[in-house]
Amino acid sequence: MSRRRPSLRRRLLIFLLIPMAALLLLDALLTYGVALTYANRVHDRDLSDDALTVAKMLGNNQLGSELTPQARFLLEYDPVGRSYFSIVSARRGLMAGNGQLPRLAQAPPLGTAPRLYDSKLDKHSLRVATVRTTAPHDPGDSLIVTVAETLRDRHEQAREILLLAILMQTLLIVCVLSLVWFGVSRGLRVLDPLTARLAGRSHELTPIDGPDVPQEIQPLTRTIDALFGRLRGMLALHDRFIADAAHQLRTPLTGLSLHVDRARADPRPETVADALVHIQRLTQRAARTSSQLLALTRAQAAPLDHEERGLLDLGRMIPEAVAQRIHEAIRAGIDLGYEGVTRPLYIDGDAASVLDMLDNLIDNAVRYAGRGSTVTVNLQARADGGASLSVEDNGPGVPPELLPRLHERFFRAADNGEEGSGLGLAIVQRIAERHHAGVIYRLAEEHGLIVEVRFPPPSAAPMHPT
Known part of the structure; x- marks a missing residue:
């Protein structure tokens, strides 16, 4: 019922x-x-x-x-x-x-x-x-x-006086309630234009607030407009993800199809083996591109709310995360090290996002610095109580005029021969924005690139760090 x-x-x-x-x-x-x-x-x-x-x-x-x-x-x-x-x-x-x-x-x-x-x-x-x-x-x-x-x-x-008074006052209350019922019914008709405007929409998510909306209803309409804004942002992220996926996966998928056709057309073992090597490389590239697209989509979400935000101890998290990448760096011929504070250094943030940011910074440095280079992760406390996390490499670096474009999606230096999706630093930029942090790109003193992320100080004194 x-x-x-x-x-x-x-x-x-x-x-x-x-x-x-x-x-x-x-x-x-x-x-x-x-x-x-x-x-x-x-x-x-x-x-x-x-x-x-x-x-x-x-x-x-x-x-x-x-x-x-x-x-x-x-x-x-x-x-x-x-x-x-x-x-x-x-x-x-x-x-x-x-x-x-x-x-x-x-x-x-x-x-x-x-x-x-x-x-x-x-x-x-x-x-x-x-x-x-x-x-x-x-x-x-x-x-x-x-x-x-x-x-x-x-x-x-x-x-007797009381009964007469009660009778008259009861009659007055009934009249007042009847007038209230009539007035509310008439007054609610001012919502009819808003209702008609909403009913006439199909897929529009534009604001519904207008001059004909009563001020008592404005908190509701503004809340609906804010919801529409979030939905527009989510739909834009959805459309951008589809467009990015189509843009980035077209090349490896086309390559996969070509090498499959080559192996079927020439079944000799050496041809099939070479095709399988290329298929494996293209599959890894497609998988990495897909994971980075998903990471970029997550990073482009709204700023962290109070439920997602926690007190993070970067002095413990960053050295541990760098230590987990040592064996991978050794296989790639990279000297990966850590310099910085060993005492607790706190920020407000999401641990998974911060670790994802560090992984992309290290991946970008390792991929483009080249074999035999050095990559250094540095963590320092700032004078305002915040934290500075930087990753420096001694690779070829980039031309100075290209520094402002490093955070753009799919941007890669033209003279860089390394394969990549161009999404790593874009992910770093979006994660930093979600944490109200700034990202600074600058060239090293001799050669190489330094990417520094400056976190604001925590909003509360550290008590129960994450």
Whole structure:
């Protein structure tokens, strides 16, 4: 069962809905708190007014043992039974009301506003207003009027306000999300020209960024353009490799075909033996050319990234690599040696690429210096913390005007009789560029050629060298 594809609209709605729901909950708490504060304020005012009204009616009464009907109706009327009152004489005690109603330890002074406070009765929370007034026929006596009510009406009113507010805010959120859905749907239509432009392409890898691309989408289009650039580079390397292979392998393959035809046309043993010698030499040449083409293609790749780059100790790698070529140099009649540092000397790079570079430098010197010559590999530390790797030979060298062309692919000096593909120094140049190193070609003091590769200093202190 296939998974449902992610939807940008749905994700936006979810990202908006969750914080809006949290805000709605927070707003509900705040609204309820504000509504309850407002209800408390209104009820406290009414409660104080009731206490003052009763006190005023008592002051105008020909007080006997009973309250006036108006005062009793005002105090006793409560259809749901949530109001309480008491009238207490300082001399005669409780005159009317609920005797269980809690009283203040100290009654408010005469002539002051009613005192409001919280209390409890039978586990019910009460809001109480108490006021003190003078008895009508006994100036020495005073009456304490206490009026109380439960908090139920206050909370009910706060809940009613909250429900009204929640209903309106929920409706507002639904409208906002609908507008967001509509706006996102309309806004995403700006991608239609980009989509049409991409759909209309066949094999083009040109940049897709343009003035009609929204700035929010530009990071994506620039990433795609960068990918297209890398693909163009890879395709260019592919095409160049095919062209180079066709260019370089045409001659040995043609020679192979000619010598095979010669051996078939003249089956004498000496003719076949001579043809096989030429076939072996041409086969070796084709194999070396193929390996160098592959090495050049690898060297022409993008600069080394952090995963490919490691800390290399050239002071250990280079002498070991030179030592492995000694026996081969002896068979070729070449005096191959090493001069330079023996202590650790670090650079950032890829070990396989650096060894491939050294092999091509040595191969180039051995091939073109000639039998009986001397080839010296030198490694020195530079003043800036980098490293200098050079290979010097005492061969015939090259004319000074040809030095700038030594790094070109398939370039070979015209007066050089040695067979070669002309790719060795091109590979060295490309590997050096991948390592942000420079290559310098110069003639030796007497005769011969020096190829020097200058590596930059490592980016970090050596800890775990490769």
